[in-house]
Amino acid sequence: MNNENIQAPFFVINPKTFLIGNELLDLARYANCLAKQYHVTLLFTAPHPELGNIVRECPNLIVTAQHMDSILPGDSMGHISAHSLVYVGVQAVVLNHADHPMTLTAIAKAIERAKEVGLLTIVCADSVPEAQAIAMLGPNVILAEPTELIGHNQKSDRLYVTSTIEKIKKVNPDILVEQGAGIRSENDVTEFLELGADGVGVTSGIVKANKPKEMMEKMIQAVASFQEKRK
């Protein structure tokens, strides 16, 4: 697997642990239909124990783990290995999320492991220098999101969005840039894509919406429209 597997513009649905069990599976199934209907690249994250279930039922989603450790198979216990993820059909993994910050060494090794087994990597960055540092490690995607905005209504400002994109591409133009903070509507999705983001990721904007499925669909439609126009 390589960058060809993920096509910009892409959309990431990241329910974190707001939804668990049947509620999560239900949202995933709906996303699975939308992926097919709108021909949009959709990544869908889930807690580790539930990944296999979603893979089985949602062939149109790039099912994504919310964290991975850099361990190799062997005498280690309680950590998440790339091999287990691949075995259950996971295709991508988020690393270094603000809720699970990793040491620099662990990020570097986890990206290495992921490449060995063909997992896509989405590595979270807070500041611009951190984003550039991560770019040096060669992940597939960098999710640029100012930590202090996560979970809040405020969007990343336009300067943050454009400068993270520019600075990351300058280090390595092959890395895709996802923007995340504070997306609350389909208009926000369009705005970020027009500013140059390769992808957009949403948590609260969907799970805390009055009608999560409807909001998710509108956002995905926005991605599809942007995709259409760009052709």
Add this chain to the structure above:
Amino acid sequence: MNNENIQAPFFVINPKTFLIGNELLDLARYANCLAKQYHVTLLFTAPHPELGNIVRECPNLIVTAQHMDSILPGDSMGHISAHSLVYVGVQAVVLNHADHPMTLTAIAKAIERAKEVGLLTIVCADSVPEAQAIAMLGPNVILAEPTELIGHNQKSDRLYVTSTIEKIKKVNPDILVEQGAGIRSENDVTEFLELGADGVGVTSGIVKANKPKEMMEKMIQAVASFQEKRK
């Protein structure tokens, strides 16, 4: 779920990450047959992404997670919640393994979460004072294992075994005590049970045996014989 669900003498197969994917599932299926054949309480641990698969195929095993965090559902990402584990059918969880040491606060909270959702807790202890400290937190099982012996051929000495059992039961007689280090044969299993262990756990003794399945069966037979005699 409560202590009635776990019956001494019990046997814990803990392949850590030595086995992954089909190899792990294959061993689990065999253990599942042995649990039925020998009427022995078997716990079987697995990495988080693979737990659901094993639950589905192995109804006679108490499928056990190799770690759990103390998070509640909500705005957290990359950690293992009790709710996801229960959703996929997991019945027990190992906490504070030497490969994933937890803060005291996290152990206390994880035990609380586990009780809320009906997960059995197996908490690892190194020294006798640590075992007694953990006993105060009221887990179902304490796995007493001197950290420096994990993964080696040397068994815990008899004094360690008897004194951890005695000291734990003195704090709380309802807690079951599992012994783990250096079990390499069915005779080791019998020895530990005769010294008073409620259960015995094995990793290397099985996964590094010449014939893992045969060795596992001999060890389970040893548990069954001990069970029989004790009646």
Add this chain to the structure above:
Amino acid sequence: MNNENIQAPFFVINPKTFLIGNELLDLARYANCLAKQYHVTLLFTAPHPELGNIVRECPNLIVTAQHMDSILPGDSMGHISAHSLVYVGVQAVVLNHADHPMTLTAIAKAIERAKEVGLLTIVCADSVPEAQAIAMLGPNVILAEPTELIGHNQKSDRLYVTSTIEKIKKVNPDILVEQGAGIRSENDVTEFLELGADGVGVTSGIVKANKPKEMMEKMIQAVASFQEKRK
């Protein structure tokens, strides 16, 4: 050193990192005078690099480190060893503070190290079960403080205070119990001592007071009065 070195009622001034450098030294010097004037056992905590300075100038204070690791001298780097602390004249150490939670194993080992070199240990606990677990490890003092109240104006409620004291003493009557949360005045100090606390610890109540030195003096007077009455 042993429990004889710390005499109830004692008072702990814990400026955390609110005060640094000359401001911290200035408060320490004043506390040093008060310790002599009021014949009260005073512990004074400071960041690691500044401990030596305070020891040199404040012979009447039990100078206390804000954290310690469980390392032995040798091939380790960047961690705080008991031996370095003792070398610069530190007499006590706080372990497992909510800002620096430790694994259970690290707490157990750090207490061991501290005993070997004669450092007093003050171990922080959040809930009652955690306090009892820590009691099993035999520290000199347990600081019982509900994590959610740290840094806030709300005091621990009377039931928390009396039940932590009772439950800790039940495990080991030699352990002294310090209460900490939300002490804002000399009356709070008296109240906690009358409820049975062996010692009282204050951060915000002093560093955020309008006149920190005056407030510190009033609180120490309250300890002295209580001490007098109890004779």
Add this chain to the structure above:
Amino acid sequence: MNNENIQAPFFVINPKTFLIGNELLDLARYANCLAKQYHVTLLFTAPHPELGNIVRECPNLIVTAQHMDSILPGDSMGHISAHSLVYVGVQAVVLNHADHPMTLTAIAKAIERAKEVGLLTIVCADSVPEAQAIAMLGPNVILAEPTELIGHNQKSDRLYVTSTIEKIKKVNPDILVEQGAGIRSENDVTEFLELGADGVGVTSGIVKANKPKEMMEKMIQAVASFQEKRK
């Protein structure tokens, strides 16, 4: 403070925790004399509680902390702040040593804090990509050292040495590169400097030498000779 304060070639004496107390101070005093005698830039690391003592007695050394956290003064406890270090006269700090790995975010923030207060930063890197990632964060010095060689007799191979230097300078030519692993003699020092290292750091090579002071002097002489030749 800035890069002008550290002049290549420089030499780092890093006793970790092999030496503590008077033994450490004794070695530092000797290094202090050698710094003056040979006009060589010497950095000398020490555990946090002992830094102040060494600063007071050794004005010719760049006294260096073995770790620092990214905290700001305020409601934090048990961590090392830049402000405390500067207050006691420390001039440099090692970050992300293999014994105390830091999250990427913490490294980025600690470098920021250090710059604010004028501390030199020496950030450890394991692999080449990690070294380049760190270079993006703009530290003063990168210590390139393959983690698996730390504490062993094997030196970094010549290719590792030259490629880390080249790759770091390519990202940012102002960053000085220190090489560390396996230096056991004055010849090793010369070899690494001739390969292009701006500085060389030693632990075991000195503390485990038969005559640590003599070996330290020989190594410093090697730096002085190299310096002389280069003029």
